[in-house]
Amino acid sequence: MSALRRRPARVVPAVVVSVVVLAAAGAVLWAAVVRLSEGSWWPGLEEGTRTAGGLAWSAPVAVTAAGIVALAGLVLILCAVLPGGFNGARLRTPEPDDDVVRGRLEAIVTTGGLATLASSAASRVDGVSGVSSSATARTVLVALTTPLRETGSLVEEARSAIERRMEECGVRPAPRIRVRARTKEMS
Amino acid sequence: MRILAGALNRTWLTIIGLVLLVAGAAWLLAAAGVLAPLDARLDPGATPLGGVEDGLGLEWLPAVLIAAAALLALLALAWLGRQVPRRRQAPTLQFHRDAREGVTLMDASVISEAVARDVEELEHVTSARAVLRGGRSAPELTLRVVLHERGDAQEVLEAITGWVLPRAVRALGAPLADVGVEVAVTRQSRRREHVRVQ
Numbered sequence: 194m195s196a197l198r199r200r201p202a203r204v205v206p207a208v209v210v211s212v213v214v215l216a217a218a219g220a221v222l223w224a225a226v227v228r229l230s231e232g233s234w235w236p237g238l239e240e241g242t243r244t245a246g247g248l249a250w251s252a253p254v255a256v257t258a259a260g261i262v263a264l265a266g267l268v269l270i271l272c273a274v275l276p277g278g279f280n281g282a283r284l285r286t287p288e289p290d291d292d293v294v295r296g297r298l299e300a301i302v303t304t305g306g307l308a309t310l311a312s313s314a315a316s317r318v319d320g321v322s323g324v325s326s327s328a329t330a331r332t333v334l335v336a337l338t339t340p341l342r343e344t345g346s347l348v349e350e351a352r353s354a355i356e357r358r359m360e361e362c363g364v365r366p367a368p369r370i371r372v373r374a375r376t377k378e379m380s
Numbered sequence: 381m382r383i384l385a386g387a388l389n390r391t392w393l394t395i396i397g398l399v400l401l402v403a404g405a406a407w408l409l410a411a412a413g414v415l416a417p418l419d420a421r422l423d424p425g426a427t428p429l430g431g432v433e434d435g436l437g438l439e440w441l442p443a444v445l446i447a448a449a450a451l452l453a454l455l456a457l458a459w460l461g462r463q464v465p466r467r468r469q470a471p472t473l474q475f476h477r478d479a480r481e482g483v484t485l486m487d488a489s490v491i492s493e494a495v496a497r498d499v500e501e502l503e504h505v506t507s508a509r510a511v512l513r514g515g516r517s518a519p520e521l522t523l524r525v526v527l528h529e530r531g532d533a534q535e536v537l538e539a540i541t542g543w544v545l546p547r548a549v550r551a552l553g554a555p556l557a558d559v560g561v562e563v564a565v566t567r568q569s570r571r572r573e574h575v576r577v578q
Binding site for chain 2: 197199200201202203204206207208210211212214215217218219221222224225226228229234238239242243245246247248249250251255256259260261262263264265266267268269270271272273274281284285286287289290291292293294295296297298299300301302303305306307309310312313361362363
């Protein structure tokens with residue numbers, strides 16, 4: 194079975210590169226068909242090849258283009274090699290009977306789900322008037338708004354509530370919880 | 381739930397990136413004069429694309445360009461097509477042992493939809509989807525469960541393991557090879573539990 198918990202599939206760079214390649218191939222195809230049907234190359238292409246033919250290795254235009262090409266290559270390699278974050282965190286799973294599941298039972302909670310769980314737990318803490326959360330598989334960031342001037346104990350209380358909620362849901366390993374609180378006067 | 385072409389993307393991005401990086405870096409090295417001792421044509425003042433305008437006069441060039449560009453366009457289209465997420469749902473399940481004695485077929489979606497309905501019956505589950513992959517003798521089940529924020533993920537997982545999966549196995553007549561459960565959490569309640577008061 195393909196893993197449920199996975200890293201980004203690099204769809205955006207793949208789509209960008211394939212569209213660029215498709216556009217380049219289409220332009221070459223169109224130029225060659227025009228040459229076959231009309232007997233001469235498109236004037237702009239002839240002009241372009243004449244200019245390119247006169248360029249030395251060290252010509253500023255050529256060096257700039259080579260720099261851009263090398264940079265684009267480096268960006269693509271980084272897109273492919275940098276792993277990116279997981280789409281979710283593992284959950285503790287009950288042991289199924291062998292006659293029900295022969296292989297493994299895997300469960301994850303999505304990073305969006307982690308953020309919602311954290312927001313939900315924090316919003317039930319007395320003194321919290323608003324919550325927004327974001328999460329990766331390892332860290333949950335929670336921003337609270339409160340009318341209280343002193344926020345130290347509120348932050349601790351919210352952190353404990355979120356940690357208890359993560360433990361109840363069986364998130365493994367337990368994510369790091371970072372809570373910030375901002376005082377906002379009630380109008 | 382859906383499968384993306386992550387490995388294919390990483391492979392092609394690495395190959396294309398390496399080609400571009402090597403080409404660009406080689407040009408920059410030649411421009412800096414580093415490669416000049418190797419060959420006179422690599423001198424910074426040399427014009428590497430000198431004969432390219434004469435090449436346009438070749439009679440066979442348009443045909444070769446058309447073939448190469450068509451091949452490249454097909455490859456790019458195929459790669460683009462692989463970006464569409466795929467379910468890879470199992471084909472029709474075959475329940476018979478010997479086709480000479482009779483044939484029993486069932487669309488895999490019949491079972492996966494029934495499993496999803498079972499999961500939706502569980503408390504605090506807002507919605508569920510199921511995909512059955514592989515053959516009937518070694519089926520793999522993937523579930524996406526949307527849980528209400530007040531729900532207990534462990535309770536739901538225990539109910540899936542203790543009640544939903546055994547029912548699926550009884551229907552399939554074979555134990556599941558692997559099971560994956562993806563839990564999402566929502567703050568919205570199940571639609572059918574809403575009551576509108578006017």
